[in-house]
Amino acid sequence: MNQPGMIETGRKDRIVGLYSQAHNLAIGGDYAQALEFYDKIIADVPRLIFETPRINYERALCLKALGRIEQAEQAIRSCLSVRPDDPESLRLLSNIQSIKGRHGETRPRAEVQAVKIGTEKVEEMRREWNYLSSKSRLGFISHLQDGEVWDDLEFHLTGIRFVERMMERFEEYGRVEPSRASILEVGCGVGRMAKPLACRFRHVFGVDISANMVEVSREYCSSLPNVVFSVNDGFSLGEFSDSSFEYCVTAGVFQHITDLNVIMNYIREAIRILKPEGIFLFQFEGNRENAVGHGTCGARITAKVLDAALKDRAYRIREVSIDPADPVRNVVIVLQKTFPGEPTTETERSFQLFRMSERRWLSGVYDDIKTKTRCHRRFKEPQKRLTFYDCE
Ligand SMILES: C[S@@+](CC[C@H](N)C(=O)[O-])C[C@H]1O[C@@H](n2cnc3c(N)ncnc32)[C@H](O)[C@@H]1O
Numbered sequence: 001m002n003q004p005g006m007i008e009t010g011r012k013d014r015i016v017g018l019y020s021q022a023h024n025l026a027i028g029g030d031y032a033q034a035l036e037f038y039d040k041i042i043a044d045v046p047r048l049i050f051e052t053p054r055i056n057y058e059r060a061l062c063l064k065a066l067g068r069i070e071q072a073e074q075a076i077r078s079c080l081s082v083r084p085d086d087p088e089s090l091r092l093l094s095n096i097q098s099i100k101g102r103h104g105e106t107r108p109r110a111e112v113q114a115v116k117i118g119t120e121k122v123e124e125m126r127r128e129w130n131y132l133s134s135k136s137r138l139g140f141i142s143h144l145q146d147g148e149v150w151d152d153l154e155f156h157l158t159g160i161r162f163v164e165r166m167m168e169r170f171e172e173y174g175r176v177e178p179s180r181a182s183i184l185e186v187g188c189g190v191g192r193m194a195k196p197l198a199c200r201f202r203h204v205f206g207v208d209i210s211a212n213m214v215e216v217s218r219e220y221c222s223s224l225p226n227v228v229f230s231v232n233d234g235f236s237l238g239e240f241s242d243s244s245f246e247y248c249v250t251a252g253v254f255q256h257i258t259d260l261n262v263i264m265n266y267i268r269e270a271i272r273i274l275k276p277e278g279i280f281l282f283q284f285e286g287n288r289e290n291a292v293g294h295g296t297c298g299a300r301i302t303a304k305v306l307d308a309a310l311k312d313r314a315y316r317i318r319e320v321s322i323d324p325a326d327p328v329r330n331v332v333i334v335l336q337k338t339f340p341g342e343p344t345t346e347t348e349r350s351f352q353l354f355r356m357s358e359r360r361w362l363s364g365v366y367d368d369i370k371t372k373t374r375c376h377r378r379f380k381e382p383q384k385r386l387t388f389y390d391c392e
Pocket residue numbers: 125129140141142186187188189190191192193207208209210213232233234235250251252253256257262
């Protein structure tokens with residue numbers, strides 16, 4: 001028997017169903033349809049508008065995205081009348097008010113800077129990686145020391161371990177259960193990460209600049225029905241539409257990209273192809289001295305450059321971390337795409353302000369691996385200086 005004031009079980013299931021449809025439509029950017037579902041919920045149980053700030057918040061975001069600013073404000077105020085301290089609602093209200101302050105005009109879209117990407121540089125990278133992969137099937141994934149050949153099982157194990165580290169973060173920050181989600185991997189190489197990712201995610205897509213690498217990936221993952229690989233243009237994710245993935249990842253790649261514009265373009269592209277609330281994890285070596293890379297040694301990425309490159313994008317930073325035991329100072333960054341116009345604080349968006357934490361990434365991956373990789377040698381080297389926060 002239901003208690004007085006409680007929603008009876010059948011009706012509750014219906015509302016949960018409506019909410020999940022509304023939420024998925026909002027995430028997919030279909031705000032008008034999503035709004036219909038939020039409104040159905042509220043018509044059914046009007047008091048939910050007061051009791052469930054999340055429903056009301058998402059409804060207000062849809063209204064705002066559709067340019068219905070007055071109604072968005074009304075919605076957010078009804079929530080605040082009952083929960084005056086709800087931080088998400090307070091931020092949204094102040095954002096709506098700042099829009100209204102500009103006489104009801106909607107915020108002009110920031111000029112999207114045309115990215116200058118030298119095709120010569122990209123083609124040079126493609127030649128380099130095609131050449132390296134033709135010399136040795138797995139040898140240039142986690143470079144081997146001279147004369148070494150990867151033990152296939154050990155190779156697979158390093159992929160599993162990196163994916164464990166990714167999953168820790170996806171589970172912490174993501175909203176969609178990986179087994180129901182799609183993930184895109186940029187710079188998939190021969191499928192070392194894609195294979196274990198395919199055991200966790202519903203669909204895995206991998207792109208790489210090198211056709212040779214993609215060919216090996218297809219062979220390496222041939223037993224898996226849920227993985228698709230393709231060769232890309234080396235700087236964009238143009239074959240994927242906006243808001244189509246829940247997760248995106250790239251590891252072991254940016255430290256090799258010599259052109260900083262290409263790296264920044266990939267980060268912007270990753271945000272574009274993610275659904276709101278989707279997660280992008282990327283890693284790079286934070287010890288680089290030169291702004292321009294050479295050969296397979298990537299350009300230096302700094303917090304200042306990231307701030308400038310992403311200033312007009314919809315995201316919040318969830319993690320900037322470094323593994324204290326890692327001599328090459330790999331930096332792992334996790335971003336979450338926000339809904340269009342969703343308010344964020346300066347600290348959530350600024351790489352220069354966001355607090356760096358310590359978290360494992362490289363340590364433990366190669367410790368008991370017998371095949372000698374360059375990582376083994378690097379671990380004996382002294383700690384390199386972290387240049388990520390350099391300002392010049
Ligand atoms: C060291 S491998 C790492 C592969 C994979 N992420 C892993 O860790 O197993 C670097 C990969 O990045 C790819 N790559 C390099 N530059 C690229 C670019 N501009 N666009 C896409 N892929 C690129 C290379 O072809 C290569 O497969």
